[in-house]
Amino acid sequence: NAGVTQTPKFRVLKTGQSMTLLCAQDMNHEYMYWYRQDPGMGLRLIHYSVGEGTTAKGEVPDGYNVSRLKKQNFLLGLESAAPSQTSVYFCASSYGRPSGTEAFFGQGTRLTVV
Amino acid sequence: AQTVTQSQPEMSVQEAETVTLSCTYDTSESDYYLFWYKQPPSRQMILVIRQEAYKQQNATENRFSVNFQKAAKSFSLKISDSQLGDAAMYFCAYRSLNSGGSNYKLTFGKGTLLTVNP
DSSP, rough: OOOOOOOOOOEOOOOOOOEEEEEEEEOOOOOEEEEEEEEETEEEHHHHEEEETTEEEEESSEEEEEESTTEEEEEEEEEOGGGGEEEEEEEEEOOOOTTTTOEEOOOOOEEEEO | OOOEOOOOOEEEETSSSOEEEEEEEESSOOOOEEEEEEEEOOOOOOOEEEETTTOOOOEETTTEEEEEEEETTTEEEEEEEEGGGGGGEEEEEEEEOTTTTTOOOOEEEEEEEEEEOO
């Protein structure tokens, strides 16, 4: 009963380094999302995908790229990390049609850029 | 665009007492879902309760209930008989039901940090 799994759980990067966060879901959900959570800001949508091979920008997409080559996986990439990208990142997934509706979340990745 | 506002950054309650967390939202749509998520210190996002906008009856889940006022665009969460394990950040969230609209995403409020005092 894995649900949504994110790797890694913690990471420290130096400014300018790159990394990829992996999200995997086993619920056959069509939609997948990447959010970032910052103190006092709630969760803000970075990018999302409504199906395999499709991605789109959310509210705060700058500095990030995503790919969804397989339905169950959604990757978030940072090409050149900046201190402003220090945050907790959440992946989520949901059914596309409203039935079910709620999003299921991974356990989060705490990223620190120094 | 939809917005969700939680006007109480922090709240506190005594164990066994009742507390109400406020949420208002702004939308021009008529069909949508509203949610309350709980985020304990473990960071895991846990769905507490959901409300379909077309349903007049307020949703309840054990000690958790909502007061949904569609005309006022208000969606408050009431926690009865508060327990120490209820201490967490609580987020209100909105999801459109309109196909082809913004039904792909959840829009979150900034959260309310609930402290439960023994």
